[in-house]
Amino acid sequence: MNMPDLSRTPDDTAAVNALRSGVMRLSRRLKHQRVDESLSPTEMSVLGTLARCGSATPGELARKEHVQPPSMTRIVALLEAKELVRLEPHPEDRRQKVVRQTERAEAMLEESRRKRNAWLAELAGNLDEDEWATLRAAAPVLEKLAHL
Amino acid sequence: MNMPDLSRTPDDTAAVNALRSGVMRLSRRLKHQRVDESLSPTEMSVLGTLARCGSATPGELARKEHVQPPSMTRIVALLEAKELVRLEPHPEDRRQKVVRQTERAEAMLEESRRKRNAWLAELAGNLDEDEWATLRAAAPVLEKLAHL
């Protein structure tokens, strides 16, 4: 039956709470610590996704970012206005569109990565080596969890 | 000088990106997966904080949740309307107030913990033991990071 194991260890409840509260508070701070004031966290995330995938349709992006299609329409429009993405016709389906990042987006991402790294590194400077290693290991798992 | 170490390892940039994107997406999903539809994530977080600290002033809560004071005023008012917190006069400073959780909040938190645990456990069921262990270890570090 593939039952979810609800009682792995006794302290899982505490871990779930800490995870939720940590994620929520950190996300609130990340919103403020945006590098480019004119780009929302989701816009940044979309650019990151495009950098990895090369290109995607608005629908695919909406599913990946866990956002509703109308929200993605708006986000893509904003990114296009800033010349960070380009919209091309879909080769096989005239209903769909292909979203692709521009060279400008690539440059901006590089710049933004540097600044963000500095900010988080400064924050992480208050962590000891073990704690940082834990976090680094957890990062990909968090991403996986967010996608499930 | 206590310089932040910007170059701990070469893959830190990737880790920072994964951490940010994972945190943002997970927070978006967490918002939807709220147990009690009538309670926002921050309201839940405030209740969690109060459960740990016993009591706090609105100002302290705003700082802990990384929210501006006017936002906390509103949140506390909403919680009070739901009879989940009680406001008492501050014993030494008549400008301040003391926010304290009610018995009702305690019961609700217990109920909510159970449901959330089930939801996250189901999600975490798709992770293997190692991944879950990593996440459990990372949870307190995430909280620490959010507080820095």
Add this chain to the structure above:
DNA sequence: TATTGTTATACTCTATAACTATA
């Protein structure tokens, strides 16, 4: 004067519902 908290107001992000065009 400085600080705590509140009121009034506006903004950002996202959602839902209804619509258009294409499959």
Add this chain to the structure above:
DNA sequence: TATAGTTATAGAGTATAACAATA
């Protein structure tokens, strides 16, 4: 009929600015 995307609209959550009460 079903699907991809858009338009119009509303709502939730937070912020900033201006203010009141107390220190």
